[in-house]
Amino acid sequence: MKKLYSLAVILIVILGLFLRAYNLNKTPPSVNFDEAALGYNAYSILKTGKDEYGNFLPLSLRSFNDYKPALYAYLSIPLIALMGLNETSVRLVSAIAGTVSLVFLYFFLCEFIKNKWLRLFVFAILSFEPWRLHFSRVAFETNLSASFFIAGSWYLFKFRNWRVQKGKVLKFLLVSFLFALSAYSYHSARVAVPIFITLWMLDPFKLIFKGKLIPYLNWIVKKRSFFLYPLVLFILFVIPVFLATNSSLVLTRFRQENIFDRYFPYAPKELVSSDNAWLNWKSHPVYYFTGLLSGHVLSYISPINIGQRIYHWIRGSVQYIPGFSMFGWIECIVFLFGLFILLKNIKKANKYRFVLYWIIAGAAPAAVTWNWFHPLRSLNIYPALEIIIALGFVGIFNWIKSVTPKIIKRVIFGVIGLVYAVTILFIVFNEYNYSIWENNGEYQPGGFKEGVSVLKSIQDNYDQVIIDSPHAQSYIFFLFYQSFPPEIVQQYADKRPKPGVEGNLNFDFYKYKFGMYDWPNQKNNSNQIIWTSSEVKEDEINNTSGAKIIWVDNAVKKKATAIITKD
């Protein structure tokens, strides 16, 4: 039985890897902007040791002036070297990271579920959650970060007593190193990790339940102060990111997205009568701002958010999973039961408080941005939410066991098992094919994958390629899909939009010139190619001598781009 159980666990992990890695070149059908940027910069570093701007082995990739953490790109390099620059090589790091994360999830489940067959069942369900599959099949830095985060969390949790002096330094190093890798993978962890370790060190809920400050402070000094070591080590590990690049540029993303500016004066504008909003005592900004901040944090434990609701900033973005939010439908309801069990036990054992601190810390970086609920920025917390779902399953199963006779119990468990088997199939089919249809659009722009290879095959015969694209960073697809020589791109670094500039970041390079489609004027020029997704009157092209049009379909069989050649 023990062998069968272990085999089942291993099978789930292997199947997890297979489903994550299968047909990565087909679905999602084309790379998105960030995937293309990560992939191309990895390729550039592989070939030249420098990123697309010519920075030598950077810790942050300037990319779209958003200074992406560079670890994902570095980890992709061996795969790109082996498989070339394509969707699979870029996404495989995420698929592997998502699978590794499963192993640590299993470790956590062992701590929270004693019944091993129930644990296996819950593990199987959680391994194929919509978010796990979706975020592992796209090159998300945040998925890599979340995997390191759960690994760091596991060791932080495992060494929670730290009584044994032997190997203490190594344990500190391991925790700090894993968390640092998380921080080198995605911005959120840089904020979440210090908060997490601090909360875990101070254990404020213990203070709330104890209620007395002096004994609590004594306890902190005697039993918890050693957590300062991993905290300080983590900070030391992460400092180079800020030193290597102008720290204000690293914070660019935060400046663009923070909660503070966008919502001021926080209260409904019609109710703010005074010139000075802070004097408006009837609808005071402090009340509304505190509410906003609380709402941002608590939105991550609102069942509807994690199970169904799609906000407009999520729909049409790469994080959108059609038909789901993050978890399966039943799981978000089970989550509520799990939350109740967690709160019930919060005083009894610190492992429950650990999960709560994990959620608070992981949600904090996302909470200070303007979006109410943002899965991408809070991905670190989802394993913690899964632990709560697991608690919910345990509670429900125990309840069913206690109130039903054995035969009925077996029938109920059989039905639940069957429903989940079908649900997992649905999740897989949904992710593989249906999401292509739903996600095709702004963030998964079609036409580039199909069109650039056509362009590459003919561009040598022409002097100029005019690109008319509505996308502000579409240049990256021309680099990615033809593995464009990075040495040439790096020569244009000085001519590109300066750091801090937002909006249109396209730049002219090689034969490529970004401009508008204007056939009445352009038809007189010769030896040029025009790439456009604007409306093209086919008759006009066909009636011009030497002009030819090649249509490129996107992933859902719709005309996405016209490549017009003029001899």
Added chain:
Amino acid sequence: MGFFYPPTEDQLRLINFADSFFSGDIRLWLLRVVSLILLIISLFFWFQTIKKNINKNIALISIFLIFLTPTFFILWYSHPFDCLKIFILLTVFYLMFGKSNEKRLLGFAVFSIIFISIFSFSLTQERSSFIHKLSLSDAQKELNIRFDAEDKVLNKVDIPLNLKRIAYNKYFILYKQLVNEIIPFFDFETIFFQEIHPKEQKSVVLFVWPVIFLFLFGIYFLFKKENKSARIIVLSLSIVALGNYLISINEPYRKFEMILFPISLVTALTINEGMKYGIGWIRKSMFWVCVVFLIYGTGTNYYDLFNRTDFWLDNRPIFYDYIFKTISKEDLEKYDNIYISSIVGNPELYCKFYRNDCQEKFTFKSFDLSVNKSEKKSLYAGFAGEFIGSDFKNNINSNWKNMISSSGINILGTMKMRDTIAYKYGNDVVIGEAK
């Protein structure tokens, strides 16, 4: 600071029913008083049940919390049928839960759901979305859309049809759809954060946001050994609240109205604990911060509700209130016909309330003056789109005033509505005369 919100259709139905006994605004206020009395009796039953099964303090705090919510205020002010429903449910609840008993839990829940179903259907004659889904027609539709969409994918992952059918069949999709009807019940944003709702959902505040912290701590207290009765009460009323949510077809705060009771009870457990002597200054100060925020939040939300009534509440009564108040200033004798739009409700009900004579000259239906020429000596009241023609994207020409005037209609009054309540016809209410 005063509060004004016109009568709802539900109120008007009842008022017109009792037309022969009273007249004028007094009818409306009498109805509101009756609704309030029903709710107060319901609260009394709630108080008695909690007092008997848990303790008096918690019962008092709980009814105080319910009494404070803007939803409670709006229910008695505008929704008499909801008050009646709550009254009946709480009366049965009181009678069945003299002493909380697990066996009665199921009985009460089953009774409540049957009662709510019959009650809702008899009032609206409509099926809720949840009930509608059971017909499988929506499941079939969704299934077709899925197959169709996947067929259009250029380079898809091949999955054998037989395997696909296991997950892509109308029974599984029905399961998906039904669960998706249930999930919105577990919506912290609507229950606790309506005042700053991220989707700007139009509804009334159920609980001000500080309550969520007291509620979450309350869960801890709820699971203490001594609170078994509270657990039974919370569970039974949560099931009823879920039933009410799934069967009702009203605005969110009315669908959620029954959740006021279990949540107020859980919250009351925290407040009761917080008021105990000797719990330590840290817990005490945290508790009082929450309470201060709660009281302030309640005040500020009432201030908001009174100042932006049209933001929080259904605008249709406001539309008819404006029309009938405006035309009452006119000499209606000079018109042969008076057309009142029926696009957003039943104008006849409003007419009977605002005026005594609603016969002969009045026609209560939507009109389209871009197609049919206006009749002479007639008065028209409706949306701008009814005067100059509708637009399926609701983009009514911004020059509508001039367009109406140039068509020979003299504008007597206009009002801009806050929300789009008559899609395709614009957000501007117009009263005009054709001489």
